Amino acid sequence: MSFVKFILWSLVALACGVLLSVSGAFLYLSPTLPSVESLRNIQLQIPLRVFSQDGKLIAEFGEMRRSPISYDEIPEDFIHALLAAEDDNFANHYGVDVSSLMRAATQLLKTGEIQTGGSTITMQVAKNFFLSNERSFSRKLTEILLALQIERELTKEEILELYVNKIYLGNRAYGIEAAAQVYYGKSIDELNLAQLAMIAGLPKAPSAFNPLANAERAKERRDWILGRMLRLGYIDQSRYEKAISEEVDASYHVSAPEVHAPYIAEMVRSELVGRYGSGAYTEGYRVYTTVVSDNQKAANQAVDQGLIEYDHRHGYRGPEARLPDLSREQWLERLEQTRSLSGLHPAIVTQVEKSGIMVMTRDGREHPVPWETMRWARPFKSINSLGPVPQGPGDVAQVGDLIRIRFQDDTAHFTQLPAAQSALVSLDPTDGSIEALVGGFSFEQSKYNRAIQAKRQPGSSFKPFVYSAALDAGFTAASMVNDAPIVFVNEDIDEVWRPKNDNNTFLGPIRLREALYKSRNLVSIRVLQAIGIRYAIDYISQFGFERSDLPPNLSLALGTATLSPMQVAAGWAVFANGGYRIEPYLIERIEDRDGNVLYEANPPTVPGSQPADFLRAEPSEDPVASVPVEASQNGEQVPLEAERVIDGRTAFIMTSMLQDVIKRGTGRRALALGRSDLAGKTGTTNESFDSWFSGYNADIVTTVWAGYDQPQSLGRHEYGGTVALPIWMKYMGTVLEGEPQHLPAEPDGLVTIRIDPVSGRAASPTTPNAYFELFKREDTPPPMSEFGPGFGAPGSPLPASEATPMDLF
Numbered sequence: 001m002s003f004v005k006f007i008l009w010s011l012v013a014l015a016c017g018v019l020l021s022v023s024g025a026f027l028y029l030s031p032t033l034p035s036v037e038s039l040r041n042i043q044l045q046i047p048l049r050v051f052s053q054d055g056k057l058i059a060e061f062g063e064m065r066r067s068p069i070s071y072d073e074i075p076e077d078f079i080h081a082l083l084a085a086e087d088d089n090f091a092n093h094y095g096v097d098v099s100s101l102m103r104a105a106t107q108l109l110k111t112g113e114i115q116t117g118g119s120t121i122t123m124q125v126a127k128n129f130f131l132s133n134e135r136s137f138s139r140k141l142t143e144i145l146l147a148l149q150i151e152r153e154l155t156k157e158e159i160l161e162l163y164v165n166k167i168y169l170g171n172r173a174y175g176i177e178a179a180a181q182v183y184y185g186k187s188i189d190e191l192n193l194a195q196l197a198m199i200a201g202l203p204k205a206p207s208a209f210n211p212l213a214n215a216e217r218a219k220e221r222r223d224w225i226l227g228r229m230l231r232l233g234y235i236d237q238s239r240y241e242k243a244i245s246e247e248v249d250a251s252y253h254v255s256a257p258e259v260h261a262p263y264i265a266e267m268v269r270s271e272l273v274g275r276y277g278s279g280a281y282t283e284g285y286r287v288y289t290t291v292v293s294d295n296q297k298a299a300n301q302a303v304d305q306g307l308i309e310y311d312h313r314h315g316y317r318g319p320e321a322r323l324p325d326l327s328r329e330q331w332l333e334r335l336e337q338t339r340s341l342s343g344l345h346p347a348i349v350t351q352v353e354k355s356g357i358m359v360m361t362r363d364g365r366e367h368p369v370p371w372e373t374m375r376w377a378r379p380f381k382s383i384n385s386l387g388p389v390p391q392g393p394g395d396v397a398q399v400g401d402l403i404r405i406r407f408q409d410d411t412a413h414f415t416q417l418p419a420a421q422s423a424l425v426s427l428d429p430t431d432g433s434i435e436a437l438v439g440g441f442s443f444e445q446s447k448y449n450r451a452i453q454a455k456r457q458p459g460s461s462f463k464p465f466v467y468s469a470a471l472d473a474g475f476t477a478a479s480m481v482n483d484a485p486i487v488f489v490n491e492d493i494d495e496v497w498r499p500k501n502d503n504n505t506f507l508g509p510i511r512l513r514e515a516l517y518k519s520r521n522l523v524s525i526r527v528l529q530a531i532g533i534r535y536a537i538d539y540i541s542q543f544g545f546e547r548s549d550l551p552p553n554l555s556l557a558l559g560t561a562t563l564s565p566m567q568v569a570a571g572w573a574v575f576a577n578g579g580y581r582i583e584p585y586l587i588e589r590i591e592d593r594d595g596n597v598l599y600e601a602n603p604p605t606v607p608g609s610q611p612a613d614f615l616r617a618e619p620s621e622d623p624v625a626s627v628p629v630e631a632s633q634n635g636e637q638v639p640l641e642a643e644r645v646i647d648g649r650t651a652f653i654m655t656s657m658l659q660d661v662i663k664r665g666t667g668r669r670a671l672a673l674g675r676s677d678l679a680g681k682t683g684t685t686n687e688s689f690d691s692w693f694s695g696y697n698a699d700i701v702t703t704v705w706a707g708y709d710q711p712q713s714l715g716r717h718e719y720g721g722t723v724a725l726p727i728w729m730k731y732m733g734t735v736l737e738g739e740p741q742h743l744p745a746e747p748d749g750l751v752t753i754r755i756d757p758v759s760g761r762a763a764s765p766t767t768p769n770a771y772f773e774l775f776k777r778e779d780t781p782p783p784m785s786e787f788g789p790g791f792g793a794p795g796s797p798l799p800a801s802e803a804t805p806m807d808l809f
Contacts, residue, residue: 046062047063047066048287050289051286051288052258052261052292053290054292055288056293057257058259058265058291059257061281064172066165067181068165068177069164073189078176080235081196081197081229081234082164083234084200084234087121095120095148095149120147121159122150123147125163126146126147128163128167169182170206171212179202183195193226194243197226198250204221212251212252218250259296263451264289268586268587271586283592285591288588288590288591289588290435291437292435298436298734299426299437303423303424303704303727306730307420308418312376313715316396317380318380320404320417321334322402326400334348334402335362338362338402339444342444343407344406344416345404345406345407346404347360347367350366352397353393355371356373357393357414359405361405368412370411377390377396383715384713419708421441421450421707422450422707423454424437424704425565427570429576429582431603431609432603435735450564451565454709456689456707458683458685458690459558460521460558461720463557464654464681465540465571468651469531471650472647473535475530476779477656478755480759481511481515481526482510483507483515483523485500499522499525499558500522511760516658516681517660517665528556533553537550542581543571544581545567545571549567565703570582574646575679576700576701578744579651582603583604602639604642607641653776658695666719667682667693667725669729675736677741680695680696680728687713688713691724692705692724694728695728699739705724706724749777750774751774751775751777752772752773752774754767754771755773755781757770762780762783
């Protein structure tokens with residue numbers, strides 16, 4: 001009896017000691033324990049996602065791939081698989097499973113090392129949300145105490161929901177929904193039993209049991225979990241046998257963008273970081289842009305094709321490297337180090353034959369490249385000089401050459417990376433929403449966004465702004481200006497300026513309309529000289545240009561301002577929308593993780609272009625997006641009306657004149673689009689450093705620039721009409737296909753009068769070659785009769801001094 005009493009009292013003492021130790025630990029640690037209540041409002045890190053206007057993914061930013069789901073969205077099979085793998089007693093314990101802890105302690109005593117932690121799912125939630133991965137008794141004790149608190153304050157469903165959304169499952173996937181997307185490219189509710197068991201096996205060791213890194217070991221873990229599910233009664237024998245027979249079909253699925261718009265994505269990322277700091281990457285913001293996915297796709301294709309076609313015209317610059325002495329394995333290693341850029345893939349030439357060449361790509365496969373795709377590759381000597389036409393594949397490529405290919409209609413085409421660059425900006429002229437933007441040939445090659453960062457001289461594509469200023473200063477489209485040589489002498493510095501037309505010819509007296517569509521430089525200079533530089537700069541700055549970008553001299557008439565494609569497109573929108581200044585914007589709205597709208601754009605919009613009744617208000621100064629929701633009245637945004645900056649009649653006359661650029665001027669190539677509602681203008685700077693084309697109808701305005709980042713000539717015979725215009729045509733032809741013709745509406749106060757082409761005066765019924773011209777009602781020219789009878793007729797008795805055309809400058 002004495003021995004039995006001793007044992008009993010010893011056990012009681014031991015129990016009391018344990019109880020006192022636990023109580024003491026609790027009293028010691030409890031003041032430092034975090035509040036479990038915070039778990040109810042926990043904000044899991046969710047990446048920033050950027051979408052197009054039509055809801056297609058453009059980009060995702062953030063280290064963690066995570067898509068939280070609710071408990072009701074977790075498949076029952078997955079819950080059973082998870083419990084079988086991690087905590088089969090989850091439904092019965094109160095946060096701590098004593099038997100699991102005892103088993104872990106026994107393993108520690110036997111081996112002297114921590115084998116398992118004996119953790120329940122609740123304990124793992126405590127560790128994942130509040131603690132580190134440190135292996136120590138104090139940390140484990142804190143974990144146990146937190147688990148007990150969590151069980152008292154949260155339901156089992158809430159605990160499981162926290163767990164499955166927080167756990168790391170390899171390959172940057174956090175949470176089971178992200179893991180389902182990464183490993184199977186599906187949502188968690190679309191996976192079969194074997195796939196669910198595979199994901200349930202990952203929490204224990206995401207790297208060791210990863211089906212991408214170690215498929216065999218991952219399958220062993222999956223099959224063990226399926227066996228546990230069978231023994232625990234979660235599945236029957238038939239389901240077990242079917243699942244166990246499934247092959248490992250996991251593969252890496254990245255959340256690929258549905259819309260390729262990396263320059264757009266970077267603009268949004270930069271804006272969101274500016275607004276929200278580093279939290280932009282983790283708070284689950286969803287940004288919807290104004291980008292139209294089909295338009296963006298068309299813009300990408302147009303820029304890529306246009307630059308490749310230009311590049312091919314100027315010859316082959318040779319392989320990126322010559323590696324004839326390397327082994328196949330070394331070739332593959334070099335290919336792995338060379339990135340694909342905008343669909344141009346690196347390849348090594350492995351064979352040269354009469355019919356073409358064989359090339360090896362980075363996946364080790366070989367592809368034939370037909371000789372027909374190589375005929376363009378005359379050797380590049382200089383921008384204006386090419387070598388002889390190649391007679392066969394051997395004249396172009398040798399075994400071991402590192403070249404570029406692109407696939408078209410399942411055929412590999414011989415190509416090279418373009419040396420020139422291009423940018424495209426496409427806007428809705430009624431509100432400034434950016435529908436498509438390309439900042440260069442390849443964002444991976446260069447993150448420099450030429451659409452908004454590159455300021456280049458627009459050349460003759462700037463002339464419409466000068467002509468518009470002239471129309472509002474009393475000129476008309478029929479005004480006669482002398483296209484003749486002119487010399488300016490600066491005696492202070494002994495400098496002489498002799499501007500000339502691009503073809504060094506002179507046409508004499510010429511109508512303003514004709515001067516624009518023929519792009520006569522000397523007429524533009526005379527017009528600017530007549531209206532005055534100060535007036536012109538004051539007027540043109542209303543289009544949204546900075547005065548500091550506009551040179552205060554007569555060279556302004558030739559487009560020597562320094563402007564970005566975005567600025568040029570916004571300026572041209574004034575002509576397209578009837579005279580209103582708009583501000584380009586990109587962000588339509590920003591939502592938080594719960595779908596609440598944090599920000600919604602409210603851009604100043606052209607009156608009558610939207611169904612809403614617009615109230616007059618001051619336009620926003622924010623160039624990216626307009627008025628924040630919180631600044632609206634009574635929780636509702638007040639629509640803003642765009643500011644009118646030029647007479648609507650002037651804008652309409654300019655559109656008519658710019659239509660002639662396409663019908664009979666430097667933009668005649670655009671007639672191939674088969675539309676009569678297009679207006680535009682080419683632009684080429686000195687020595688063809690820059691190539692431009694801007695054009696529009698009433699629905700869309702698009703500006704294209706092409707040139708070299710470090711300014712140099714595009715070539716002796718390259719102009720706005722040969723480099724930029726084909727890109728513009730490819731884009732506009734695609735986005736306007738099937739769309740009805742739509743020109744800006746004609747405003748009141750315009751008249752159409754038959755004009756004498758020689759004098760610019762109203763023509764008499766007998767005047768030969770008379771044409772119809774548009775005028776503001778107050779600017780109609782006087783009739784021919786004011787000159788007296790016989791003026792303009794053959795053998796007119798009036799002396800030449802009295803027979804000069806009207807408005808000749």
